[in-house]
Amino acid sequence: MFALYRPLKTQHEGTGSFEAEQVSKAKRLIAWTNEKKPGFSLPDQKLSEGAWTVMRSSRPGTGLLSWTRTPGRTSTEPSAQRYTASPEEMANTVKAAARLYGARLVGIAPMNESYVNLQVPRQDEKEKDKDIVFEDVDVPEVTDTKFVIPRKMKWVVAIAIPMDIELLARTPTPLGDAASALGYSHSAFVVSSLAVFIRGLGYEAIPCVNDTAQSIPFALDAGIGELSRLNKLVTPEFGPAVRLCKVFTDLPMAYDKPVDFGLVEFCKTCKKCAEVCPSRALSFDDEPSFKTKGPWNNPGHKTWFEDSYKCFEYWQKSGSACGVCLASCPYTKGDQAWIHEGVKATVSMAPATDGVFRIMDNAFGYGKQRDPEQWWTKDQPSGRRG
Amino acid sequence: MTNGDDVVTITLRKRPWWFWVCTGLWLLLEILLVQTALASARESEYRAASISWIAAAILAAAGVFGWLRRG
Numbered sequence: 509m510f511a512l513y514r515p516l517k518t519q520h521e522g523t524g525s526f527e528a529e530q531v532s533k534a535k536r537l538i539a540w541t542n543e544k545k546p547g548f549s550l551p552d553q554k555l556s557e558g559a560w561t562v563m564r565s566s567r568p569g570t571g572l573l574s575w576t577r578t579p580g581r582t583s584t585e586p587s588a589q590r591y592t593a594s595p596e597e598m599a600n601t602v603k604a605a606a607r608l609y610g611a612r613l614v615g616i617a618p619m620n621e622s623y624v625n626l627q628v629p630r631q632d633e634k635e636k637d638k639d640i641v642f643e644d645v646d647v648p649e650v651t652d653t654k655f656v657i658p659r660k661m662k663w664v665v666a667i668a669i670p671m672d673i674e675l676l677a678r679t680p681t682p683l684g685d686a687a688s689a690l691g692y693s694h695s696a697f698v699v700s701s702l703a704v705f706i707r708g709l710g711y712e713a714i715p716c717v718n719d720t721a722q723s724i725p726f727a728l729d730a731g732i733g734e735l736s737r738l739n740k741l742v743t744p745e746f747g748p749a750v751r752l753c754k755v756f757t758d759l760p761m762a763y764d765k766p767v768d769f770g771l772v773e774f775c776k777t778c779k780k781c782a783e784v785c786p787s788r789a790l791s792f793d794d795e796p797s798f799k800t801k802g803p804w805n806n807p808g809h810k811t812w813f814e815d816s817y818k819c820f821e822y823w824q825k826s827g828s829a830c831g832v833c834l835a836s837c838p839y840t841k842g843d844q845a846w847i848h849e850g851v852k853a854t855v856s857m858a859p860a861t862d863g864v865f866r867i868m869d870n871a872f873g874y875g876k877q878r879d880p881e882q883w884w885t886k887d888q889p890s891g892r893r894g
Numbered sequence: 895m896t897n898g899d900d901v902v903t904i905t906l907r908k909r910p911w912w913f914w915v916c917t918g919l920w921l922l923l924e925i926l927l928v929q930t931a932l933a934s935a936r937e938s939e940y941r942a943a944s945i946s947w948i949a950a951a952i953l954a955a956a957g958v959f960g961w962l963r964r965g
Binding site (some may be wrong): 674841842844845846847871872873874878886 | 926929930933934936937938939940941942945
């Protein structure tokens with residue numbers, strides 16, 4: 509029977525909590541720190557914690573991720589002025605603001621209720637899970653029992669924030685985790701700033717990072733990238749080394765269109781991510797399919813479904829959020845060598861060359877783990893991409 | 895040109911059009927390889943940088959040989 513794309517209950521549906529494993533993970537991390545295991549020193553671990561700060565102080569509906577906050581006006585008071593322009597001009601204005609705040613890739617997608625989660629999970633024992641519902645209201649609402657999205661919010665600003673590829677090259681270690689953490693914290697800053705900007709133009713805006721809805725389908729619809737063998741988004745510019753976030757709004761904008769830059773054909777040949785995945789969670793199948801691997805997968809679309817349970821289990825064993833697949837993808841490259849742009853253009857037009865470029869990627873030594881200790885002395889951030 | 899009884903003949907041989915096309919392509923490739931080598935080194939991709947330097951050196955040697963071999 510054909511399964512339809514469905515809203516997930518929450519963003520972690522079906523993968524389990526790994527609570528027992530997290531206790532032993534904490535003990536392992538302390539032991540590895542004492543043993544001076546590369547990439548697990550105290551500074552390595554605390555770098556990641558520091559990078560999480562902004563994201564972890566942001567909860568859906570409150571603080572930075574407030575659904576209504578606007579400096580200078582209350583949540584119920586409408587904006588005094590409303591900016592109007594053509595949908596194309598509106599889209600350009602919003603994209604320019606998003607880029608200023610730190611977004612590197614921005615697209616506009618139509619709202620699709622099936623991408624929105626059914627619930628926001630509780631943050632502590634005292635709370636309850638809250639339902640996410642669409643209603644015919646003028647402003648977003650967060651009550652004790654539910655999050656209300658106005659039905660008039662028909663536009664989604666999909667945003668990609670590049671990860672630091674120097675840190676990502678140190679996965680699977682806590683040092684590598686800092687790349688994800690920083691991406692999320694940047695995301696929280698970007699969407700909260702953009703939401704306040706949009707409200708200032710006289711419209712409503714709901715900023716979301718990983719919460720509230722699935723980011724990948726919106727990013728696909730907005731033309732930011734394509735779905736890959738990882739079952740994650742891969743962008744032509746930064747590969748899969750991005751963190752995604754989004755802003756829902758009622759500000760009318762011209763929609764972007766999905767893109768095809770030859771990625772699916774390349775993934776069919778490449779398989780590098782599946783080969784290097786330490787947990788063997790990624791598919792080796794030649795062709796994508798509709799067959800899911802478990803309750804964590806969302807059916808109703810054709811892709812290479814991953815075994816998320818194996819993946820998250822390895823997170824506990826390795827004491828990190830892994831990310832080896834992201835670091836090894838041939839699309840994860842610095843942006844300084846001109847030749848890489850030529851290769852991407854060739855791949856998009858001539859799939860027959862995919863195998864050659866896959867071999868060259870290995871021959872040139874890309875995607876290998878770098879020495880974690882070297883990051884502190886040699887590969888400091890220096891205005892490089894990401 | 896004469897110098898006493900000796901006669902020295904200088905022959906000016908015009909290079910064919912395709913030689914200049916090849917030289918242009920060679921120069922473009924050389925620039926691309928050197929840029930790749932420098933960029934890869936900046937991005938700490940040392941293996942890629944080394945391979946690019948070696949390829950650039952081989953291509954440079956081949957170019958010089960081709961230029962000097964006039965016959």
